Each structure stands twice: as structure tokens, then as C-alpha cells.
Amino acid sequence: MKKVRGGICAPRGFLAGGLYSGVKRSGRKDLTLIFSEVPATVAAVFTTNQFRAAPILVSQEHARGGVAQAIIANSGNANCATGPQGLKDARRMTEVTGRALQISPKMVLVTSTGSIGKPLKMDKIVPGITNLAQEISRQGGGDAADAILTTDTFRKEIAYLVDGYKIAGIAKGSGMLHPDMATMHAFITTDAKVPQALLQKMLKAAVDDSFNMVTVDRETSTNDCVFVLANGLSGVEIKPGTPAAKTFENALRAVCKFLAMEIARDGEGATKLLEIRVTGARDTNSARTIARTICGSDLVKAAFFGGDPNFGRIASAAGKCGVNFDPNKVELKIQGVPLMKNGCGLPQNMDKAAPKLKAKKIVVEMDFGEGKGEAVAWGCDLSYDYVKINAKYHT
Numbered sequence: 545m546k547k548v549r550g551g552i553c554a555p556r557g558f559l560a561g562g563l564y565s566g567v568k569r570s571g572r573k574d575l576t577l578i579f580s581e582v583p584a585t586v587a588a589v590f591t592t593n594q595f596r597a598a599p600i601l602v603s604q605e606h607a608r609g610g611v612a613q614a615i616i617a618n619s620g621n622a623n624c625a626t627g628p629q630g631l632k633d634a635r636r637m638t639e640v641t642g643r644a645l646q647i648s649p650k651m652v653l654v655t656s657t658g659s660i661g662k663p664l665k666m667d668k669i670v671p672g673i674t675n676l677a678q679e680i681s682r683q684g685g686g687d688a689a690d691a692i693l694t695t696d697t698f699r700k701e702i703a704y705l706v707d708g709y710k711i712a713g714i715a716k717g718s719g720m721l722h723p724d725m726a727t728m729h730a731f732i733t734t735d736a737k738v739p740q741a742l743l744q745k746m747l748k749a750a751v752d753d754s755f756n757m758v759t760v761d762r763e764t765s766t767n768d769c770v771f772v773l774a775n776g777l778s779g780v781e782i783k784p785g786t787p788a789a790k791t792f793e794n795a796l797r798a799v800c801k802f803l804a805m806e807i808a809r810d811g812e813g814a815t816k817l818l819e820i821r822v823t824g825a826r827d828t829n830s831a832r833t834i835a836r837t838i839c840g841s842d843l844v845k846a847a848f849f850g851g852d853p854n855f856g857r858i859a860s861a862a863g864k865c866g867v868n869f870d871p872n873k874v875e876l877k878i879q880g881v882p883l884m885k886n887g888c889g890l891p892q893n894m895d896k897a898a899p900k901l902k903a904k905k906i907v908v909e910m911d912f913g914e915g916k917g918e919a920v921a922w923g924c925d926l927s928y929d930y931v932k933i934n935a936k937y938h939t
Contacts, residue, residue, distance in 0.1 A: 545704040545705070545706050546704060546706075548704065548705045548710065550682070550710075550712065551685030551686055551689060551703055551712060551714060552703075552712050552713065552714045552731060553682045553712070553733075554703035554712045555709070555712055555733045555734050555735035555775070555777070556777040556778055557581040557735060557775050558578065558712075558733045558773075558775070559578075559579045559581070559682060560577060560578045560680055560681075560688035561577055561676050561679045562575060562576045562676070562687035562688045562689070562691025562692075563676050563679065563687070563691065564691075565618070565665075565668045565669055565673075565675075566665060566668035566672065567619070567620040567658075567664075567665050567672075568620035568658075572693070573691035574618055574619045574691055575616075575618050575669065575672045575673065576618075576689075576692050577615070577616055577617075577688070578614065578731055578773070579613065579614045579677075580613050580614070580773055580775045581775070582776075583611050583613050584612060584613060584774055584776075585740045585774045585776070586609075586612040586653070586740070586772065586774075587607075587740065587743040587744040587771075587772040588603065588653070588747075588770065589747060589748060589751050589769070589770045590603070590604055590769050591766060591769065593766050593768070595766045596624075596766055597622050597624035597625075597630070597656060597660075597766045598623045598624065598631045598633065598634040598656075599634040599654040599656045599767070600769060601631065601634070602634040602638065603655060603771075606650055606653055606654075610740040611740075612651050612653050613652070613773075614642075614645055614647065614651060615652070615653045615655070615731055616637050616638065616652060616653070616655075617655040617657070617691075617692050617729065618637075618655075618656050618657075618664070618669055619691060619692050619693060619716070620657075620659070621659055621662055621664050621665070622657055622766060623663075623664050624656075624660045624767060625766075626663055629663060630664070633664045634656070635649070636666065637673065638650075638652040640669075640673045644673060644677035653771055655729055657692065658694055686699065686701070689714040692714065692715075692716040692729050693716050694716065695933060696810055697810055698806075698810060699714075700714060700715045700716065700803055700806040700807065702802045704795055704798065704799065706792070706795045707780065708778055708779075708780045709778035710735055710778070711792075711795050711796065712732065712733050713730060713732040713800070713802075715729060715803040715806065717758075717807035729767070729769060730755065730769075730770040730800070730803055731770075731771050731773075732770070732772040732796070732799055733772075733774075734772070734774045734796075735774075735775055735776065735777045735778035735780075736776065736780050736781075737774065737775075737778075737779075737781040737782065738782045739782075739783075743774055746796055747772050747796065750793070750796045750797045750799075750801075751770055753801070753919075753920075754801045754804040755800060755804045755807075757804065757835065757839075757919065757920060757921040757922060758804045758805075758807055758808050758922050759836055759839050760808065760811040760812065760814075760924060770800075772796070804922060805922050808922035811923065812930050812933045813928070813930030814924035814925060814927065814930075815849060815904075815925055816901075816905065816906055816924060816925045817904060817922065817923075818839055818848060818905075818906050818908070818923045818924055818925065819906070819907045819908070819920060819922055820838045820908045820910070820920065820923070821907065821908065821919075822835040822918060822919050822921075823909070823911045823917075823918045824911040824912040824916075824917070824918070825914060825915055825917030825919075826868075826869070827916075828917045828918070828919060829917070830869075830915075830917050831917035831918050831919035832921070833865050833867050834862050834910070834919075835919045835920060836921045837865035838865075839921040839922065839923035840923060841857065841861040842926055843860075844857045845926035848901060848925045849927050851902065853878045853894050853898055855878065855884055858876060858910070859876070859884065862874075862910065869914055870912075870914065872886055873887065873912060873913035873914060874887045874910065874911070874913070875910070875911045876909070876910050876911075877908070877909040878897050878901075878906070878908050879897055879901065879903070880907070881896050906925075
């Protein structure tokens with residue numbers, strides 16, 4: 545794989561753009577449109593939160609068809625807890641988008657992100673969609689990536705060239721993050737031709753090892769979703785059970801992993817990226833549970849913000865997660881410095897580890913010595929600014 549420019553529009557046949565429609569009081573871009581010039585195979589995963597937002601319900605319905613051609617997304621308002629009017633507004637967004645692009649509304653996926661419980665400003669969004677449809681271009685990927693952001697502090701985008709085709713993605717997410725099935729928003733495009741069943745299977749597996757291994761604050765959003773559009777315009781066909789299928793799956797995983805790590809790096813108030821590597825667990829699910837529990841522990845996160853290599857907090861977090869293991873087999877390293885061996889702490893090494901916690905990325909390695917299960921989770925430290933941000937942000 546080779547990293548290339550162009551963002552979400554790097555694959556053939558994709559146009560995108562983003563603009564300010566009037567939804568956000570800040571005046572920042574708040575409307576994103578991604579368009580494939582031809583119908584594309586679609587795969588999607590959605591939040592498991594029971595309080596799903598109206599656009600999620602509409603997109604679930606449209607994605608069942610297996611084909612889509614556009615994604616319309618607004619930020620600044622989640623269109624959640626808005627009743628029948630919210631559903632009506634989400635459907636209208638697909639209708640206006642379809643009309644502007646001259647495609648069926650059923651070929652449009654719709655998402656929203658932002659404050660919960662407020663009606664959409666459709667008097668702003670409708671003309672915004674019409675205007676945006678006239679502005680989308682091959683150069684619009686950056687604007688599209690910007691327009692889905694809420695409390696994010698930077699754009700999240702990546703594109704790769706792989707064996708004659710390209711795959712790219714953008715994402716948003718900073719807080720309210722402890723995904724189940726998906727993450728806040730991630731949109732992926734490729735000009736490879738991939739059967740729908742295979743694409744869906746690959747996406748689910750990629751999400752489980754990437755977005756589902758991210759936690760910022762153990763909060764699962766009402767609007768989480770990941771969409772993949774594969775339009776086949778490269779002429780490269782991905783067939784099940786072939787080496788090309790394995791290569792494509794690895795590329796999809798790489799895109800998802802990159803975006804997931806960027807989301808964790810940009811966690812609300814974050815000063816450090818945390819990477820928790822668990823090995824030697826009884827199975828993969830056990831490893832994932834342990835890694836996410838450690839990564840989501842407020843005490844662990846606060847310790848790393850303060851530069852404290854507190855191995856006791858890590859051991860305690862692992863022990864409370866509901867996974868059975870023998871504590872006497874546990875070994876733990878922080879930034880490569882051994883701090884537990886055979887379940888016993890090595891406090892004499894804390895002074896060696898402490899200076900290494902000034903780094904922007906902190907790696908914790910925990911081996912349980914019981915099996916082949918392994919997993920990696922990503923998160924961030926817990927700073928004073930997280931409270932400040934969420935004390936002021938109306939949800």
C-alpha cells in the first residue's frame with residue numbers, strides 16, 4: 545500500500561464537498577456530501593444504542609438495498625429524540641439530495657451529529673444541500689472531512705493506492721466514544737469492485753479490530769455509523785477466497801485502524817494517545833474486553849495525564865472486567881519498562897518509567913500467559929479540559 549493524496553475523493557468516480565449551511569452557531573462548515581458517479585456497493589455498520597437517531601433509522605433502511613450513490617451528513621445537530629418530525633426531516637434530506645443529484649432518495653445514506661433533542665434547521669439544510677450538490681468536486685475531500693467535525697480539533701482522512709485501485713476514508717469523533725458496531729462517523733470509499741456480502745463481512749471484521757477498540761469516555765453515541773461505498777470504476781474485481789481479497793481486507797483494516805487511532809488521539813481534552821496491547825489471553829474476546837476496560841478506566845487515564853506509571857490501577861482495571869485469568873501469570877510493561885512480573889509489582893522501576901510518560905503516545909503491554917488471545921485498544925488520557933469541554937457542550 546502507498547499513501548496518496550486526495551482524501552475521500554482519491555478513488556475514481558467520487559466527488560465531495562462541505563460548506564456552512566447555517567446549522568452551527570460557530571460558522572464552521574456543517575454539511576458534507578459524498579457522491580459516486582455510478583451506483584456503488586454499500587456496506588454499513590451502526591450503533592447498538594437503543595436510542596438511535598432518526599437518520600440512523602433511515603440509513604439502515606436504505607443500506608438494506610446493498611447499493612448507494614451518496615452520503616449526506618450534517619453536523620451541529622444529531623436529529624435524535626426528535627420524534628416523527630425527525631424521521632420526516634431525515635427522509636427529506638435524502639429526497640433533496642436525490643433530486644439535486646438526479647438519483648433515487650433510496651440511493652442516499654444520511655447521518656447527523658451534534659446536540660440531541662433539537663429539531664433540524666431544515667430551512668438552512670435544504671438550500672445548503674442544493675448549493676452543495678453544485679459545488680462537489682474531486683478536490684472537495686478536505687472540505688467534506690472538515691464539515692463532519694463537532695468538538696474535533698483536526699481533520700481525519702487517509703487514502704491508499706493498492707494493486708490498481710484506491711481506498712480512502714474520513715472520520716469524525718472526539719467525545720461520546722465507546723463504540724459498539726461502529727464509531728461516531730466514518731465514511732470509506734473505494735474504486736474496487738467488491739461483492740456486497742464480502743464487503744459487509746470484511747467491514748464488520750475491520751470495525752471489530754479498530755473502531756470498536758477505541759474508547760474516550762465509555763459513552764456510546766446515538767448516531768454511530770460506518771459506511772463503505774465501492775463503485776468498481778478501477779476495473780479491479782475482488783473475489784472471495786483469493787489473494788486479492790486478503791489484500792483488500794488488509795487495506796480496509798488499515799484505513800479503519802488509522803482513523804480509529806486519529807479519533808483516540810483527538811479525544812476531548814486529550815494530551816496523550818494511549819495504546820493498550822494485550823497478549824496471552826485465553827481468546828480474542830477476552831483480550832478485547834481487557835484492553836478496552838484498561839483503556840477506558842478513568843483512574844488509568846488520569847494517572848497517565850499526571851505522568852504516573854501507576855501499574856496498580858492497570859492491574860485493578862484488568863481484574864474488574866469480568867474475564868477470568870490467573871493474576872500470578874501477569875506481566876506488565878509501560879513504555880517498554882517492566883512494572884509487573886508473575887503478578888508482582890516492580891516499584892523499583894517506576895522512576896525509570898515516569899520520564900517516558902511525557903511522550904505523546906503511551907504504550908502499555910500486558911501479557912496473561914494463558915493462551916493466544918490478543919488485542920489492541922486505543923484511547924486518551926483524562927485531562928482537566930475534558931470536564932471543561934463537556935460542562936459547556938449542550939447535548
